[in-house]
Amino acid sequence: MNPFTQVGANWLRPIIDSAGFAVSIGLQSLATLAHLPRRARATLDQMHLVGVKTMPVVLMVGFFVGMILSLQGGQQLATFSQQESIGLIVAPLMALEMAPLITAILLAASVGSAMAAELGTMKVQEELTALNVLSVNVISYLVLPRVVALTVMSPLLALLVTWVATLGGGIIAVSQLGLSFEGYVNNSLESMRLMRETIPLPKYLFDGLLKAIIFGFVTAVVGCASGMTASNGAQGVGQTTRSAVRNAIVLIIVLDFFLGKVLM
Secondary structure, eight states: OOHHHHHIIIIIHHHHHHHHHHHHHHHHHHHTGGGGGGGHHHHHHHHIIIIITTHHHHHHHHHHHHHHHHHHHHHHHHTTTOGGGGHHHHHHHIIIIIHHHHHHHHHIIIIIHHHHHHHHHHHHTTHHHHHHHTTOOHIIIIIHHHHHHHHHHHHHHHHHHHHHHHHHHHHHHHHTSOOOHHHHHHHHHHHTOOBOSSSSSBHHHHHHHHHHHHHHHHHHHHHHHHHHTOOSHHHHHHHHHHHHHHHHHHHHHHHHHHHHHHTO
């Protein structure tokens, strides 16, 4: 094969195939939403694993990120004697950008990889084939609960991250910048008063939660799709797990840019 054919066969075509399969899984998940009442128990179990189990780590990271933003931003503002404005920066920045992004990346690394490993193991052990032979809808039975759980829990975790990060920023504002906590809270609340014109919700909070919903859906779809394409035994499961985390994080960052442009 000439170099162009080699690039297409060995690099471009696998990417297109995997992307098409992930889109197909996502669309089939949406098409089976009517089956959700029958999968309520499995969905609740996944929500517990996705939300409750990962909450301590996500909140701890969000708390320290809020402290870092307050410390670094406050030091820069202090050069202009404007450190009292740090509350106007931390809260909207966390609500709009950092909270959904941090939550999505942590969920991709923990939950998305777990989904890929679970379904990948079932794939190489031919359990998915057995379910198909038994006329069980694999998308409805395995994928739908995971997609719904991650899509629902991601914005809730992002909301909690916004709160704890703002609290962490307030601790730094009081202890390192010499500000009053009441003034910091008032500035934070003032920064969130900007409302969307069409929806009576704070703009920064609404846009951030919308991002978190999309990121959660994408992470779950990529994780499930990667697992369902596993092959070659344990080595293949490891490869699909790595690719699930890598692809999910790349998609999250790319989508974050375009969503930021759309939601401006």
